[in-house]
Amino acid sequence: MxxxxxxxxxxxxxxxxxxxxxxxxxxxxxxxxxxxxxxxxxxxxxxxxxxxxxxxxxxxxxxxxxxxxxxxxxxxxxxxxxxxxxxxxxxxxxxxxxxxxxxxxxxxxxxxxxxxxSELALRYAGFCNRKMQFLIRRIEFLTMQSGKKKLVQYLLEEPDKGRAFGKNVSRDELASILGISRASLFRELASLTKQGLIALRDGEICLLRPDELEEILYA
Missing domain, CATH: 2.60.120.10 (Jelly Rolls)
Structure with a gap:
């Protein structure tokens, strides 16, 4: 109870x-x-x-x-x-x-x-503002054509993760978040790992060179 x-x-x-x-x-x-x-x-x-x-x-x-x-x-x-x-x-x-x-x-x-x-009303307005910004980013994100850029943007934008991702999100769920196939996700993860930009450790995705990852978004 x-x-x-x-x-x-x-x-x-x-x-x-x-x-x-x-x-x-x-x-x-x-x-x-x-x-x-x-x-x-x-x-x-x-x-x-x-x-x-x-x-x-x-x-x-x-x-x-x-x-x-x-x-x-x-x-x-x-x-x-x-x-x-x-x-x-x-x-x-x-x-x-x-x-x-x-x-x-x-x-x-x-x-x-x-x-x-009034404090709650203002807080609600702020909540809706942040939700609008989030949805705009999601629209921009989902209209990206490159699976690699979608993955890189997700890894760079996720806050408060200590530069490590994946413990609470399965690969199927991550593919769903990115709007790409599971096969495409694994291919892009393998590519970024081979380039030495990320590392896969105990189910987590660890960012090794975030500055170089960011360059991919503007290539």
Whole structure:
């Protein structure tokens, strides 16, 4: 049984909701299994979801039916907030990467708090701004023709990874993120390894000469 204190701790861990004195009394807790698809609608009501424990993958579905991995949600991350002020559905799929615990609340509840809390409203505007920038970068990224440039840009742009990647992302998932085939991914990894620009160690991709990797983007 999840205690109210645990929900409050998850809310405070949220970059969007933390520090806004948001009441958790109207929140429900939902347990989801690994692989389960999650919706931002619950009993015909639009909801906001907050990841308390576990992680989720956010996918976009291409016209040919391919799933393109956009991002991952971890503890403190929210979903269902981008279309908070519109009735338009955001065309993404949420799938639990692990067993996941969510706290949910009606969108109307968050809107009511936002009307009275200018700090939360400004924080939400910043959240949407960052999401727009992210989507613009993803569009630019996915329209690149070169699989090698897609891989290099991903490796150079991923933040806070200590220049090592791959422990939490499988090769199939990385190929999905890049929008290329698994065979193309392995071919480009082998090429960059042969050039001495990266090294593959214990399932991780380690950047050896990031400055030279960056030159590939402008070649």
């Amino acid at each position: 999840i205690r109210e204190e645990e929900i409050k701790a998850a809310v405070e861990a949220s970059p969007l909701l933390g520090g806004c004195n948001l009441s958790v009394s109207g929140m429900n807790v939902k347990y989801c299994h690994k692989g389960q698809i999650v919706s931002d609608r619950q009993k015909n009501e639009e909801i906001i979801g907050l990841v308390m424990e576990g992680s989720m993958d956010v996918y976009s579905i291409a016209l040919d039916g391919r799933e393109i991995l956009l991002s991952q949600l971890e503890r403190g991350d929210c979903f269902g907030v981008v279309n908070l002020l519109t009735n338009t559905e955001f065309p993404t799929v949420l799938r639990c990467r692990t067993d996941t615990t969510l706290a949910t609340m009606p969108k109307s509840q968050l809107l009511a708090v936002m009307e009275k809390n």
